[in-house]
Amino acid sequence: MIQHIADTTTLNNGVKMPWLGLGVYKTTEGQEVRQAVSTALAQGYRSIDTAALYGNERGVGEALKASELSRDSVFVTTKVWNSEQGYESTLRAFEDSRQRLGLEFIDLYLIHWPVKGKFKDTWNALEKLYNEGRVRAIGVSNFQIHHLEELLSQAKVVPAVNQVEYHPRLTQEDLRLYCRKHNIQMEAWSPLMRGQVLTHPVVEEISRKYGKTSAQVVLRWELEQQVVTIPKSVHPNRIAENANLFDFALNPQEIAQISNLNENHRVGPNPDDFEF
Ligand SMILES: NC(=O)c1ccc[n+]([C@@H]2O[C@H](COP(=O)([O-])OP(=O)(O)OC[C@H]3O[C@@H](n4cnc5c(N)ncnc54)[C@H](OP(=O)(O)O)[C@@H]3O)[C@@H](O)[C@H]2O)c1
Structure with missing residues (x-):
């Protein structure tokens, strides 16, 4: 049972990743993102999820530095954006992200979307960064089963993580089971x-029943299914609320009730129809 905000899952290469992190999509660069990240770290969050696309890596890095937490106590994810995919351009994009974050290394670097015809070259670049120790784990995002099969047919390193849209209306059960079978952590x-x-x-x-909020119940349901979760908020009260998940557990019947809300309904793009 996941009982503490700093509890971790062990990825397929032995690296430990916190089950809970702060997402910063649509959090504005500068004061807003610095404040959100600082609040989260003060609340005990130890994982931050950003991306080159979000335009706020600099502020994330500044907040990390200001926290004075040791580098190995915080887990930082960023992602290569679609327009930068391909071997050489990914290596350059990684270096740009690393410098904006002001970090020696990144904990997890993800392919943001499976850009057709490019993602395998992008993966080769991630493998190089991984082998050189510039990133502790590499993974993908928005990969469907067929994308993973294509990637696994030639990958030397199995992705550690697949970060996908996931909530009670979109449970992606086949994908979750596929990832579990291949030891890829779903996020x-x-x-x-x-x-x-x-x-x-x-x-x-x-x-x-539990005297918790709806957000806490939904996030706890994700944890109960061994799915890493990264809720986004810029409000200190919600950042605290979203981390107050470790004093209750859902029973199997409640987990099933929430899973049964699935309607395969997305709030974001379908990876198979994405306009890259
Ligand atoms: N890989 C990808 O393609 C991809 C795509 C989308 C997102 N992501 C990552 O996933 C993270 C989370 O996803 P998301 O930002 O799309 O959506 P989300 O976390 O599901 O929801 C965020 C929204 O919910 C509100 N909220 C947060 N906590 C709340 C609470 N306790 N009660 C009521 N409302 C609450 C936030 O508002 P306030 O901020 O105003 O509080 C915000 O509008 C992103 O920030 C990003 O890091 C990745």
Whole structure:
């Protein structure tokens, strides 16, 4: 059972990654992202999820530095954006991200989306960065089963993580089981469905039973299924609320009730129709 904010999952290469992190998509560069990250670190979060696309790596790095936490106590994820995919351009994009973050190394570097015709070259670049020790783990994002099969047919390093849209309306059960079978850690983006699942009567009823909020119940449901979760907020009270998940557990029936809300409904793009 996951009982503490700093509890970790062990990735397929032995690296430990916290189950809970702060997402910073749509958090503005500068004061807003510095404040969100500083608040999260003060609350005990030890994982931050950013991306070159978000335009806020500099502020994330500044907040990490200001926290004076040791480098090995915080887990930092960033991602290579679609326009930078390909071997040489990914190596350059990584270096740009690393410098903006002001870090010697990155904990987890992800391919943001499976750009057709390019993602295998991008993966070769990630393998090089990994072999050189410039990143502790490499993974993918928004990969469907067929993308993973294509990648695994030639990869030397199995992705450590697949970060995908995941919430009670989009449970991606086949993908979750495929990832588990191949020892790829699933990670949920938009874990709160950007707020759209919080007023569902099933979620509200369970939240009343435990005296928790709907957001806490949904995030706990993700943890119960061994899915890493990275809720985003810029509000200190919500950042604290989203981390207050470790004093209760859902029973198997409640987990199934929430999983049954699945409608294969996305709030973000479908990776197979994405306009790259
Ligand atoms: N790999 C990818 O392609 C991809 C795509 C999307 C997202 N992500 C990552 O996943 C992270 C999370 O996903 P997301 O930002 O799309 O959505 P989310 O975490 O599901 O939802 C964030 C939204 O919910 C609100 N919120 C947060 N906590 C709340 C609470 N306790 N009660 C009520 N509302 C709450 C936030 O508002 P306030 O900020 O105003 O509090 C924000 O509008 C991102 O930040 C990013 O790091 C990755």
